[in-house]
Amino acid sequence: MYRPFREWNNLMTLRKKERTYSRYCRDAAQLLGKLIQLARKERRFSESDLADRAGISRSTLQRIEKGDLTCEMGLVFEVATIVGIKLFEADSRFLTMQIERADDKIALLPKTIRKSDKNLDDDF
Amino acid sequence: MYRPFREWNNLMTLRKKERTYSRYCRDAAQLLGKLIQLARKERRFSESDLADRAGISRSTLQRIEKGDLTCEMGLVFEVATIVGIKLFEADSRFLTMQIERADDKIALLPKTIRKSDKNLDDDF
DNA sequence: CCAATATGACTCATATATAGATCACAAAAT
DNA sequence: ATTTTGTGATCTATATATGAGTCATATTGG
Numbered sequence: 385m386y387r388p389f390r391e392w393n394n395l396m397t398l399r400k401k402e403r404t405y406s407r408y409c410r411d412a413a414q415l416l417g418k419l420i421q422l423a424r425k426e427r428r429f430s431e432s433d434l435a436d437r438a439g440i441s442r443s444t445l446q447r448i449e450k451g452d453l454t455c456e457m458g459l460v461f462e463v464a465t466i467v468g469i470k471l472f473e474a475d476s477r478f479l480t481m482q483i484e485r486a487d488d489k490i491a492l493l494p495k496t497i498r499k500s501d502k503n504l505d506d507d508f
Numbered sequence: 509m510y511r512p513f514r515e516w517n518n519l520m521t522l523r524k525k526e527r528t529y530s531r532y533c534r535d536a537a538q539l540l541g542k543l544i545q546l547a548r549k550e551r552r553f554s555e556s557d558l559a560d561r562a563g564i565s566r567s568t569l570q571r572i573e574k575g576d577l578t579c580e581m582g583l584v585f586e587v588a589t590i591v592g593i594k595l596f597e598a599d600s601r602f603l604t605m606q607i608e609r610a611d612d613k614i615a616l617l618p619k620t621i622r623k624s625d626k627n628l629d630d631d632f
Numbered sequence: 633c634c635a636a637t638a639t640g641a642c643t644c645a646t647a648t649a650t651a652g653a654t655c656a657c658a659a660a661a662t
Numbered sequence: 663a664t665t666t667t668g669t670g671a672t673c674t675a676t677a678t679a680t681g682a683g684t685c686a687t688a689t690t691g692g
Contacts, residue, residue: 403563409585411603412595418610425617430638439527441681446640453582454679456649460581461533471536473597479535486542493549496659496668554668565651570670578649580679620638620689 405453414451416464421449423467438463529577538575540588545573547591562587 424434435445440459448455448463464471472479548558559569564583572579572587588595596603 403582405582405586406589408589408594408600408603409582411600411607412585412589413581415596415603415607415610418607418614422610422614422617425614425621428621428623430621430623432638442639443641443682444680447679452679453580453585455581456577456679457537457579457581457584458527458529458533458577459680461536461577462529465530465532465536470532472539476532476535479532479539483535483539483542486539486546490542490546490549493546494660497549497552497554498660498667499552499554556668566669567652567671568650571649580649583650618690622637622690 410451410453413453416460416469417449417451419469420460420464420467423469424449427467429467434463434466437466534575534577537577540584540593541573541575543593544584544588544591547593548573551591553591558587558590561590 424431429437431442431445435442438445438459440463444455444459445463448460461471472482474482548555553561555566555569559566562569562583564587568579568583569587572584585595596606598606
């Protein structure tokens with residue numbers, strides 16, 4: 385009974401962001417979604433089961449399994465983790481090591497990047 | 509000068525979803541962020557450069573590089589792709605093959621999963 | 633066959649992410 | 663040293679994802 389923005393939202397319904405993603409990006413998300421669905425079924429979880437475990441709604445899980453790119457990264461990662469899919473193909477301890485390694489390498493680079501001469505699209 | 513929801517938002521400011529994520533999930537996002545930042549600096553892109561290329565704002569890129577789990581998956585994947593980070597360590601053609609393989613394996617499993625007897629936390 | 637339930641595809645209100653701006657400060661380039 | 667530009671950290675309005683339904687259909691177990 386409290387729907388103050390209803391009509392305004394309806395007026396704006398037609399405007400969608402319509403963002404473009406690269407092919408690789410779309411494929412990666414789709415694959416991840418299918419791997420999640422496969423792992424879920426192998427473990428004999430229904431959509432509701434997995435959604436409950438992850439603390440998300442069933443509709444959101446459905447979007448994740450479809451590879452919807454607009455899903456929140458944390459939700460996707462969490463679901464993947466629950467069904468046993470290792471992102472980065474490494475366990476938690478190794479992740480920490482890699483984080484430290486990345487930190488070290490970043491520390492060696494200049495802290496701010498500026499275009500020295502006219503390097504437009506270099507290093508390709 | 510047009511701030512109709514201002515006070516209402518301020519009233520609700522304290523309510524945050526406060527979702528919990530697993531350790532692995534947080535580490536994975538943090539590592540991915542750092543890898544993106546490292547790749548960006550190696551390619552000598554400023555934050556604004558990369559943000560423009562990805563079609564996102566600088567503030568969003570900053571959140572991504574920090575490993576903020578609430579970022580949109582598509583934005584993170586897109587940025588990663590631009591700086592040359594391969595998710596899944598495979599190129600696009602191989603991704604498509606893997607998607608098909610996943611489809612095949614899913615097709616072999618029952619289309620709907622139901623708890624036959626009393627399998628609570630099996631397969632561990 | 634049938635009854636129970638999983639899935640797919642919607643809708644809507646609300647919670648929340650994003651864009652864009654501003655600010656102070658840091659650090660390169662000259 | 664001075665100027666220019668990158669970075670870090672905020673804030674707000676708006677755009678959009680999420681949760682929670684509903685309905686129809688499919689599919690499995692019994």
